Amino acid sequence: MTTDAEQLLRGAGLRVTRPRLAVLDAVHAHPHADTESIIGAVRRGLPDVSHQAVYDSLHTLTAAGLVRRIQPSGSVARYESRVDDNHHHVVCRSCGAIADVDCAVGHAPCLTASDDSGFRIDEAEVIYWGLCPACSTAPTPK
Amino acid sequence: MTTDAEQLLRGAGLRVTRPRLAVLDAVHAHPHADTESIIGAVRRGLPDVSHQAVYDSLHTLTAAGLVRRIQPSGSVARYESRVDDNHHHVVCRSCGAIADVDCAVGHAPCLTASDDSGFRIDEAEVIYWGLCPACSTAPTPK
DNA sequence: CGCCGTTTCTTGAACGAGTCAAGAATTGTC
DNA sequence: GACAATTCTTGACTCGTTCAAGAAACGGCG
Known part of the structure; x- marks a missing residue:
């Protein structure tokens, strides 16, 4: 190791x-x-x-x-070792849990914006927001 | 107003x-x-x-x-009034400028992850990273 | 193998966005 | 107009992160 x-x-x-x-x-x-x-x-x-x-x-x-x-909104910085494989994240709105999600639309097309306003885009970052299985069944975080 | x-x-x-x-x-x-x-x-x-x-x-x-x-990584919280129209953002890595981008893949399909790990997803947030026109031509931020 | 310049680590203080808490002011309702 | 509930003011405070100075570690070289 x-x-x-x-x-x-x-x-x-x-x-x-x-x-x-x-x-x-x-x-x-x-x-x-x-x-x-x-x-x-x-x-x-x-x-x-x-x-x-x-x-x-x-x-x-x-x-x-x-x-x-x-660093999803409202969270502190987090780190992961999966790099260069075009995967995204789901974040639980309630407990903050994070899970990996493979790119939704095939290989790496997420990198294509419809209109890039003249920017030279080199990465597309996708964060899905929702409730994790646990928080989904047992609501009311607090 | x-x-x-x-x-x-x-x-x-x-x-x-x-x-x-x-x-x-x-x-x-x-x-x-x-x-x-x-x-x-x-x-x-x-x-x-x-x-x-x-x-x-x-x-x-x-x-x-x-x-x-x-709140893009490394930035403080920012606010906008465009809501419920499924648009995304491009952020300049160099100067932090933000521009709006309409959803890349049609209506609102970005909301579909390939495998949601059991999460109940209600929103997909997309941030494109790159260089704005100005920083793209005049490099070296520092 | 040991030395040297550079990079990296330790220590400890500092910063800034955002939050907490108590009391005063405002809102909207009766 | 008056009351209860919500919202605003004031001011202290937290927490993640950064800054800065000096000590230690890294790795190339002889």
């Missing part, structure tokens, strides 16, 4: 550091986790990492395209 | 207050404005409104469906 992560980092031209390896593992192990959860997961194997190291690592990994950052 | 806004509020079963009217006007006048801009716009006509009144009004109006809240 560590070897995997190490190769990913080297492949991206990044230095291999303990915090980065741990962060990469944590994101793989906990898809859609927020930063605080990732800090917790990282510290299980590396008790003394600073929160800042995790923030820095997440930024670096995101910039390198090794993890993806998502 | 005020009459319009007043009818919208009454139609939604909301009390008609000066701050709410001003907020509604401001959102109509400045699509995709963030909260701070809206506060500024509101205070041009109503100098003594508290920021809290604006926050409250925006929440109420959003809950009533009179305005829509959008």
